Amino acid sequence: MSTQNRQGELMQLTFAYPMPYEWSIGLYGSRFFQEIKEKRRFIGIKCNGCGMVYVPPRRVCGPCFKELSELVPLSDTGVITAFSVVNYPFIDPNTGLQRPIPYTYGYIRLDGADNIFSHIINETDLGRIHVGMKVRAVFKEPDRMQGNIQDIKYFDIIS
Amino acid sequence: MDKAAIVGVAQIKYERRKKDQIFADMVFDVTREALDDAGLTIHDVDNVVTVSNDFFDGRTISGMAVGDACGGQDKNISTVSGDGTFGAFYGLMRVLSGYKATIVVAHYKGSEGDINITTNGMFDPVFHRHLGIDAVSSAALQANAYMTRYGIREEDIAQVSVKNHGNAKNNPFAQLPMDITVNDVMKSRKIAEPLKLLDCCPISDGAAAVIIAGEDIAAKCRKKPVWVRGVAHCCEEYFLGDRDLSNPVALREAATRAYAMAGIRNPIEDIDVAEVLEPFSYMEPLWLEGLGFCEPGAGCSLITKGITVMGGKLPVNPSGGALSANPVLVAGLARLIEAALQVRGEAGARQVKNADTALAQGFNGPCGQSHCVWIISGTK
Amino acid sequence: MARRVAIVGTGQTYHKSHRPDVTSREMIKEAVSSALADAELTIRDIDAIVIGNMDHFESINYVDTYSVEGSGGVMKPIMKVTTGGTTGATVAIAAYYHVSSGFFDRVLAIGFEKNSESDTTGAIITCSDPVWDRFSYSGAIPSLATEATAYMEKYGATQEDAALIAERDRGHAMNNPYAHLRRPLTVADIMASPMLAYPIKLGDICPRSDGACAIVLAADGIAQKITGKPAWFKAAAVRHTYTWFGDSTDYNKGLVSMQRASKDAYAQAGITKPVDEIDVAELYLPYTWAGLKWIEDIGFCGPGEASKFVGDGHTHMGGKLPINPSGGVISTNCIGATALLRVAEAAIQVMGKGDTRQVPDVRNAIATGFGGCFWSDIVILSSERP
Ligand SMILES: [Zn+2]
Numbered sequence: 048m049s050t051q052n053r054q055g056e057l058m059q060l061t062f063a064y065p066m067p068y069e070w071s072i073g074l075y076g077s078r079f080f081q082e083i084k085e086k087r088r089f090i091g092i093k094c095n096g097c098g099m100v101y102v103p104p105r106r107v108c109g110p111c112f113k114e115l116s117e118l119v120p121l122s123d124t125g126v127i128t129a130f131s132v133v134n135y136p137f138i139d140p141n142t143g144l145q146r147p148i149p150y151t152y153g154y155i156r157l158d159g160a161d162n163i164f165s166h167i168i169n170e171t172d173l174g175r176i177h178v179g180m181k182v183r184a185v186f187k188e189p190d191r192m193q194g195n196i197q198d199i200k201y202f203d204i205i206s
Numbered sequence: 207m208d209k210a211a212i213v214g215v216a217q218i219k220y221e222r223r224k225k226d227q228i229f230a231d232m233v234f235d236v237t238r239e240a241l242d243d244a245g246l247t248i249h250d251v252d253n254v255v256t257v258s259n260d261f262f263d264g265r266t267i268s269g270m271a272v273g274d275a276c277g278g279q280d281k282n283i284s285t286v287s288g289d290g291t292f293g294a295f296y297g298l299m300r301v302l303s304g305y306k307a308t309i310v311v312a313h314y315k316g317s318e319g320d321i322n323i324t325t326n327g328m329f330d331p332v333f334h335r336h337l338g339i340d341a342v343s344s345a346a347l348q349a350n351a352y353m354t355r356y357g358i359r360e361e362d363i364a365q366v367s368v369k370n371h372g373n374a375k376n377n378p379f380a381q382l383p384m385d386i387t388v389n390d391v392m393k394s395r396k397i398a399e400p401l402k403l404l405d406c407c408p409i410s411d412g413a414a415a416v417i418i419a420g421e422d423i424a425a426k427c428r429k430k431p432v433w434v435r436g437v438a439h440c441c442e443e444y445f446l447g448d449r450d451l452s453n454p455v456a457l458r459e460a461a462t463r464a465y466a467m468a469g470i471r472n473p474i475e476d477i478d479v480a481e482v483l484e485p486f487s488y489m490e491p492l493w494l495e496g497l498g499f500c501e502p503g504a505g506c507s508l509i510t511k512g513i514t515v516m517g518g519k520l521p522v523n524p525s526g527g528a529l530s531a532n533p534v535l536v537a538g539l540a541r542l543i544e545a546a547l548q549v550r551g552e553a554g555a556r557q558v559k560n561a562d563t564a565l566a567q568g569f570n571g572p573c574g575q576s577h578c579v580w581i582i583s584g585t586k
Numbered sequence: 587m588a589r590r591v592a593i594v595g596t597g598q599t600y601h602k603s604h605r606p607d608v609t610s611r612e613m614i615k616e617a618v619s620s621a622l623a624d625a626e627l628t629i630r631d632i633d634a635i636v637i638g639n640m641d642h643f644e645s646i647n648y649v650d651t652y653s654v655e656g657s658g659g660v661m662k663p664i665m666k667v668t669t670g671g672t673t674g675a676t677v678a679i680a681a682y683y684h685v686s687s688g689f690f691d692r693v694l695a696i697g698f699e700k701n702s703e704s705d706t707t708g709a710i711i712t713c714s715d716p717v718w719d720r721f722s723y724s725g726a727i728p729s730l731a732t733e734a735t736a737y738m739e740k741y742g743a744t745q746e747d748a749a750l751i752a753e754r755d756r757g758h759a760m761n762n763p764y765a766h767l768r769r770p771l772t773v774a775d776i777m778a779s780p781m782l783a784y785p786i787k788l789g790d791i792c793p794r795s796d797g798a799c800a801i802v803l804a805a806d807g808i809a810q811k812i813t814g815k816p817a818w819f820k821a822a823a824v825r826h827t828y829t830w831f832g833d834s835t836d837y838n839k840g841l842v843s844m845q846r847a848s849k850d851a852y853a854q855a856g857i858t859k860p861v862d863e864i865d866v867a868e869l870y871l872p873y874t875w876a877g878l879k880w881i882e883d884i885g886f887c888g889p890g891e892a893s894k895f896v897g898d899g900h901t902h903m904g905g906k907l908p909i910n911p912s913g914g915v916i917s918t919n920c921i922g923a924t925a926l927l928r929v930a931e932a933a934i935q936v937m938g939k940g941d942t943r944q945v946p947d948v949r950n951a952i953a954t955g956f957g958g959c960f961w962s963d964i965v966i967l968s969s970e971r972p
Binding site: 064066067071105107112 | 226279
C-alpha cells in the first residue's frame with residue numbers, strides 16, 4: 048500500500064471555545080464602583096509623594112513606588128484629551144461577536160484627576176467633537192448597575 | 207561563574223481564592239517584603255523580571271499588570287512566561303551580565319481562570335486539543351506509564367501525599383496542611399485513573415519574589431547570602447507519544463549540567479535538602495529518579511526507607527511542596543525560596559538541621575517537558 | 587564580568603498575509619534553518635534558545651514547549667519571554683544576557699507570529715485591563731490616532747507629511763525579498779485610502795503578517811571564528827515605563843519610554859551625536875506618524891522638525907541616516923517577530939549582507955521595539971568590537 052505526498056487542499060481547524068475568567072477588582076476598584084452606585088460620581092486616589100491623583104484608584108504609585116490610601120472624591124465631569132471614531136470591524140473578546148461600529152473611544156481627564164480615564168463618548172460626528180470639550184458621565188440606573196465599567200453608559204458632551 | 211546570591215525572598219500565604227487582591231496587589235506585597243528581607247530599597251534594584259502567563263491571567267502581555275507594583279518603572283524590565291525557576295534564572299543572567307540586583311516576581315491566580323481550558327491550551331491544536339486533554343489527564347497518563355513500567359502501586363504513590371501534606375503543617379504559607387493517611391488518599395475521589403483527589407495539587411492563588419544580586423550588594427544585605435552554585439534547564443520532545451513518560455530525560459540532563467557547575471558528584475551525599483515541583487504525587491519520586499537521587503523505578507523506596515521524610519538523609523519538600531499549594535509558575539519560585547530559607551537556617555518549624563546545600567526544581571509544559579534545576583548553598 | 591556578544595547569523599521567512607501551508611512550528615523551522623545556514627552552523631552548535639510571541643494570536647499556551655520541533659529545542663535549554671509588541675527585542679536582549687552572563691556560548695533567539703490565525707484586533711484588546719479598559723478599547727489604532735492628532739495640532743504636521751513615511755518604507759520594501767507588502771504606495775494612494783480612525787487611514791498602518799525570524803548570538807572569541815564580520819552589541823536598553831493605559835497619554839511629553847531608552851542606549855554605546863554616529867536605523871514604526879514623532883524622541887532631530895527632516899530625504903536610502911531599508915513594520919508585521927526583525931535587519935546591515943537593501947559602510951546600526959503600554963526597547967549594533 049502506498050500514499051501520495053501530493054499537493055492537495057490545505058485544511059484549517061477552527062477552535063472557538065470560550066475561555067472564562069473571574070477577575071478580582073481589588074479594594075479601591077470595588078470602592079470606585081460602589082461610589083458610582085451610591086453617589087453617582089467618581090473617586091480617585093492621591094499619592095502623598097508626588098501629589099498625582101489617579102483614576103481608577105489603585106494601591107501603588109508607579110514613579111514613587113509608594114502605597115496609596117487617600118481616596119479623593121471627584122465629580123462626574125471631565126475634559127476630552129483625545130478621541131477616535133472607530134470605524135473598522137473587529138471581534139470583541141468581551142462577547143465573541145463583532146463590536147458595533149462606528150463608536151467613539153475617548154480619553155477623558157476627569158475633573159480633579161491627573162491621569163486619564165478611557166471610555167466611550169456619545170458622539171460619532173467628527174464635526175461635533177473636539178479635544179478640550181467638557182463631558183459628563185451618564186450612569187445606568189442604580190438598580191441596573193452590576194459593579195462593572197458598563198455602569199457608566201457613556202460620556203455626553205456638555206459644552 | 208561569577209558569584210551571585212539570593213539576597214531577599216518573600217511569599218504570601220497561598221489560598222484557594224484571594225478575592226480581595228488583584229495581581230498588582232499581591233506583587234506589591236511580595237516586592238516590598240523581599241526588599242525588607244534583603245535590607246534594600248527599590249533604588250538598589252536596577253532591573254526586574256516578572257513571571258506570568260497570558261492564558262492563566264486572561265490577559266495578553268500579562269506582565270503589564272504588575273509593572274508598577276514590582277517597581278519596574280524606568281527600569282529594564284522583562285517577562286518570562288514560564289515557571290518561576292526559569293524567571294529566576296533569567297534574573298541571575300542579568301546580574302552576571304553586569305546588573306547590580308534583579309528582583310524576580312511571580313504571580314498566579316488559579317481561582318480566576320479555568321485550569322482545564324487553559325492547560326488544554328498546552329496541547330497541539332490540530333491533533334490533541336479537541337480530545338479534551340489537560341494538565342490533569344496528561345499527568346494521569348504519565349502516572350500510569352510510570353507505575354506500570356516499575357510495578358508501582360497506588361499506595362506507594364499515596365505516601366508522597368501523606369508526607370507532603372504533613373510537612374505543610376510546619377509551613378505558614380501552605381494552603382493544605384493536613385494529617386492524612388495512605389488510606390485517606392486511597393479512598394479519596396478518583397479524578398483521572400490512577401490519580402485521586404489527594405494525589406492532586408489544589409487550585410491556588412499567590413505570589414512570590416526573590417532578589418538576586420552580585421557580591422557587592424550581597425555583602426551589604428541584611429541576611430546571609432545564599433550563593434548560586436549551579437543552574438541549568440533542558441526541554442524534551444513535545445508530543446506525549448514521542449516521549450518515554452516514565453523517564454524524565456530533560457530533567458536528567460538539566461540536573462547533570464547543574465551538578466557539573468556546582469561540583470556535585472554524588473547528589474544524595476552532597477545535597478542536604480530538596481524542594482521539587484510535584485503538583486501530582488507520582489511526580490516527586492519520578493523527579494527524584496531524574497535528579498539522580500536513586501535508580502530509575504526506585505523513587506518510592508526513598509520514602510519507604512525514610513530518606514526523604516523530615517529527619518531523613520535527604521528531606522524532600524519540607525514545605526509541603528506543590529501538593530500543599532500550587533500557584534502555577536509561582537510554585538517553582540516557591541521551591542527556590544524554600545530551598546534558600548533552608549540554607550539560611552530560617553525555615554522555622556520545617557528547618558532541616560545543618561542544611562547548607564539545597565536543590566530546587568521547577569518545570570514547564572505537559573508532564574514535565576522542560577525542567578530547571580538550581581543548586582544553592584551557604585558556602586561560596 | 588560580562589562578556590561581549592555579537593550576532594553572527596540571521597534568518598527569516600518570506601512574510602505573507604497567510605501561511606496555510608505550515609503550522610507555527612514549521613514556520614519557525616524555516617527561520618531557524620535559514621539563521622543557522624547564514625552562520626554556517628548546525629543546531630548541534632546551539633547551546634540554548636530563547637523564543638517569544640504573543641500567546642493569544644495563535645492561542646497556544648507554552649509555545650516554548652510546543653515549538654521544540656521547529657526551534658531545535660529538543661534536549662536543549664529553552665526559555666520563553668514575552669512583552670507584547672516589544673517581544674522580538676525582548677527575545678534578542680534576553681539571548682544577549684544568556685551569552686554575556688557566561689552561561690551559554692551560542693544562543694538562538696526566535697520570534698514568530700501567525701497573525702492570520704486569530705482576529706488581530708480582538709487579540710490585542712485582550713492586553714487591556716479586563717476591569718477598566720477592555721469594554722471601550724478597540725486595539726492599537728485609536729491610541730495611536732490620538733497621538734497623531736495631538737502631534738498634528740502641536741506642530742502643524744499634515745497627513746501628507748505622515749504619508750511620506752509609508753511611501754518611503756513601502757518603497758524600501760521593494761528591495762527586500764522577504765517583505766510582506768512589496769507594492770509601492772504613494773502619498774496620494776495613502777491619502778485616498780479608507781479612513782479607519784481619524785487621522786489614520788488604511789495606508790498609514792502596518793499590515794498583519796505571518797512570519798518568523800531567528801538570530802544566532804555568540805560570545806567574544808567564538809563570534810569571530812563564526813564570521814569575519816560579527817554585529818557586536820553596543821547597547822541594550824529597555825523602558826517599559828507605564829502600566830496603566832491612562833497614565834501614558836500626556837502626548838505633549840512625547841514617547842517618554844523612547845526618550846529614556848535612547849538616552850540609556852547612547853550612553854552605553856558612547857554615542858553623543860546620533861545622526862552623525864548612527865549609519866542606519868531599523869525602527870518599529872507601526873504607523874506613519876511614529877516615523878515623525880518618534881524620530882524626535884530618539885534624538886534624530888528636534889521636536890517638530892521631523893516633517894522637514896524626512897521631507898529633505900535624510901531618512902531615505904542614500905540619505906544621511908536611512909530608516910528601514912527593509913521596508914519596516916509598515917511593510918511586514920508578524921507581531922512577535924516584528925521587533926526581532928528590526929534587530930536582525932540592523933545586524934544584516936552591520937554584517938554587510940543587505941544585498942539590494944544594503945546601506946554602504948555601516949558601522950553603527952540602531953534597532954527599536956515598540957509595544958505594550960507605549961513601551962520602547964533599543965539595541966545598538968556595531969561592526970566594531972566594543
Ligand atoms: Zn507618587
